[in-house]
Amino acid sequence: MTPSDPHPAPPHLDDDTDDELVGSILSRRRALRLLGLGGGALSLAAGGVLAQRAGGPSTGGAAGSSAGPGGGSGLPGCVVRPALTEGPYFVESEPRRADLRKDTTTGTVSAGVPLTLNFLVSKVSVGSCTPRSRVLIDVWHCDALGVYSGVSGNTGNFLRGSLVTDAQGRASFTTIYPGWYQGRAVHIHFKLRPLDASGKATGEFTSQLFFPEGVNSAVFARAPYRQKGTRADTPNAQDGIYRNGGSQLLLDVKGDPAAGYAATFDVGLNIG
Secondary structure, three states: OOOOOOOOOOOOOOOOOOOOOOOOOOOOHHHHHHHHOOOOOOOOOOOEEEOOOOOOOOOOOOOOOOOOOOOOOOOOOOOOEEOOOOOOOOOOOOOOOOOOOOHHHHHHHHEEEEOOOOOOEEEEOOOEEEEEEOOEEEEEEOOOOOOOOOOOOOOOOOOEEEEEEEOOOOEEEEEEOOOOOOOOOOEEEEEEEEEEEOOOEOOOOEEEEOOOHHHHHHHHHOOOHHOOOOOOOHHHHHOHHHHHHHHHHHHOOOOOOEEEEEEEEEEEEEOO
């Protein structure tokens, strides 16, 4: 690497906190108790609690996955999500926008396979999940070559942004499929913060989203990703953060690398 390199790689994971494990994965019995359906009151687990509504994407058989239709009596078709590390690349006050691809400081648009990332946020209460408005969602991730904006000597604000959920609990971002960098599986960071009437955050939950390996391979065979190689050096199964509950945060992406992909992350929130 030289000082003139406009896209220095992020520091190795041993030198930052991106591989710090946060939060916990809860058993189905513990999830029922937290939802007030197993004899305990609705409460907040260590690191926060997220839940997926019935009909959302399949996340595999990890601990904490449960009960869609036909599950536990009264369970609102929700599964517990683990909190994962914020990492060293979060920037406060990211631009409020739906399209993350443009760097507003230079006008440059990040190249890559288009990705539409939809969030559907609900309020978790005993026996139900209802749409939750006024939740600030921050999203940030690396570009096709594994570079983050605004950190590690890089300027700009490409592939960063935030939106507030509408009355239906929805927020939709247009971005590109993320690339990879040394020591990490392919991922997108996100933070959820419920807002009060004055716009002040009343709680916070931070985690990461992951991608199926077959889709990663298809994307990385294309330009500009293939400049880094056709496969990430750390697949999901070898990523320490993914092993802490990433199977519950695995996106069900639809589409193809030529036309682009779309994914919906359907979650419930009981903080703030």
